Amino acid sequence: MGSTRRPVLFVSYAESGLLNPLLVLVEELSRRGVPDLWFAADEKARPLVEAAGVGSPVSFASLGDTVPTMSAVTWDDATYREVTQRSRFRAHRAVVKHSFVPRARVEKYRRLEAVAEEVEPALMVVESMCQFGYELAITKGIPYVLGVPFVPSNVLTSHVPFAKSYTPKGFPVPHSGLPGRMSFPQRVANQLFRLRTLGMFLTSSLRAVAQEDDRVRTELGIVPEARQMMARIDHAEHVLCYSVPELDYPFPLPEKVRLVGAMVPPLPQAPDDGGLAEWLDARRSVVYMGFGTITRLTREQVAALVEVARRLSDRHAVLWKLPKEQQGLLPAPETLPANLRIEGWVPSQLDVLAHPNVGVFFTHAGGNGFHEGLYFGKPLVVRPLWVDCEDQAVRGRDFGVSLTLDRSETIDPDVVFDTLSRVLDDGAFRERAEHFGSLLRAAGGRGAAADLLLGLPALAHN
Template sequence: MAAGEGALLIVCSGSSGLFNPLLTLAGELKRRGIRDVWFACTDERRADVEGLPGDGELRFLSLGPPRLHVRPEHWDDEAHRRMSTGSRVENFASYVDTSVDYDHLHEQYERCLELVDEVAPTLAVVDSFASFGMDAMTIRDVPFVISVSVPPSNFLQDNLPPTYPTPLSGLPLHMSPSQQAANGRHRDGLLKILMQPDRLARNTAAAERRRDAGIVNDEMLPSRYAEAARALLAYTVFGLEYPFATAPSTLRMVGSMVPGDIVPSPEGADLRRWLDAHESVVYIGFGTIMRPSPAQVAALVEVAARLAPRHHVLWKLPADRQRFLPPAADRPANLRVEAWLPSQVEVLAHPHVRVFFNHAAANALHEAAWFGVPQLVMPFWLDCHDGAVRFVDAGVALAVEYADTPDVEDIVDRLGRLLTEPVFRDRAALWRRRLRQAGGVSTAADVVLRLRDESTAG
């Protein structure tokens, strides 16, 4: 082992939005030829990690099989409905009740302790939802970096100024008096719902178990994890995230996590030819969690028809949702539907993609912004509302309301503005420059390697 090097351990819980930025980081490290890198995640991610190209040494460590019942992408339509309709406070309560499994978290904590003892890492990089990983590093006195794939204010919510938009509220930075009142009600509602007797008893029992295990941050407070971390890597920049006075000095805003080298995939050859052939394409993609309803699918088919013949539409629609489409012969000729894409960033990098219509999740927003693509956003739950209002304020997006039966006229009108008004492409170009100045995955890798070397030198 060369002087100054040490083992680097990446820990991730496995959900796509948390996993993808860390996979991009691991890919950059392997591309640079970095050795002694370990990636701990649930078993379904093994092939993704082991398939990364490069001359470095990257090995997968198992956190065991995934618990699908805590993964949003595996919940049924009724569970999704509870979290995406009605009160945002109730949405959050339903999310917590469904996604938090304290027994599983403790099992992963114990597994992480075993992995730390096995690898003896000099530094760890842990996703912000993997409390078990941060706890294990703290117990074993391993320096760690927190990977923050949501807006950093969302992660650091227990230490925000009272006048700041409460996470999950979807409120803007500069609020009217009525919005300020709504912000207070939202904040009070979140606290009240967590204090309901059943939830309070469950959380109290979990905290007692953690204390008995010697875990320092027994209440899993984000601010305490942030204080213990060497750095927090946030995949955005201020301006696309609202600034806040309580941001820790260790917060590094590195921009979008997009691979440094986008190599055209053999599987994408036909799609590239299609994109090459059409000068103006609207790309629609709502991630792995959103479940378009029959009425939503019908509305977007109508939107595509209304954009013809000047604009074409590429829609990534999961196979189980394609049953809501009309027969292929009855679809608009300008619409192409795919259940899977070899690479979303390869699509967004194509010069003919003029607008990205998405659900306002952080990775989607920032990948499009990295390539200077204006966006239409339809936020459907939780932090998507916060991402949407920030990107609208930044001038790179317009928003439409999430509804079971979307307003076709409104969607067509806003797409028309994004496609024809230069201000949106100009603003998107501005944020493209600022994100690239932040450095993206290259800066993230530099920060991690510098901290690894400092820890080794000790």
């Protein structure tokens, strides 16, 4: 008679854009009373994970403190400027240079290995950027599901030529920001992006890092199958993508890729919001500005956005989620326009986006924000931050739900005001956003994702 224990072990980095969808999913399983739920992440995620145990408990397994080289939130200002520079390829190259640090994941792998030995999971649910998570699952032969907060082609398209790819030849390379239908110069640029990425790894510096990566994998006992370019996809039971096919350029999706739409918890997520809902109720039209946890604005950029809010004041209010550490860049309080409300932290961005008086979401177009805004039928104005943001931005533009601002050091109030006004005044943007919202909601979200997990043979009882 076999054991009836079927532990499920979630693994993620602690950055909110990667962590939050898995928190929604583990909370859904907890709400259904699924036993033996575990969540491994950096220590700072502990309170969020423990709060997800709304039904059956969710046990937190600490992977220690955050390693600075593995978290964009902790990169210094010089690195931040390098990874967010205007050149898409140079920004892509900088991200690779600063995040490809093989030794940085050794301790995480060892800690996760110890957790897996204790928990003996029947299934792992691994965030797609968490390399040590899927390497361990493949090495130990543990069935796993991969969670993807981007459009599906982001993880199904190779960055280099001649490598395995699940998308057709000539498909836009991730992080290139190129459209599905390309002009001849764009097709050349797309191929050059691949070749230049390959060329990066032929330089002496990155060859040395790749050799160190091989030594680390050998030291950790990682099996050869986990080292393949598409290993995280090839060996997964399911690839859960929080999108819908219509928000990516068309290509045949592998059967294991399941598009479940945005991962949204039951709302309101934060009923005690300090009066924010009442403030939104009292405004006829609200522009919501939120640029994620990584964006760092300059004093000049902050002043430009305050000026944009001032110019909108005759018709629209502005809610701005501006981190407290950046609020010192604001002009004197008495000079701020009356229509502007600034919050260091919004208790629930989802509650804000769900509010009927919010007319547009001014965003950096990270994977979660892009899909969440559309889930609630909100058109977008996008100022891309980096890498995947460029890809979501070009799709939003092509599918008629957003307009994109140039990512530069200077924010021009005239351009931003005109762009916001165009999206607010042209009902076609709202209609297209509502169309995609209906598709995202119909995909099933957390419920569909939970059903897929629970239907896997690894969680079936004897």
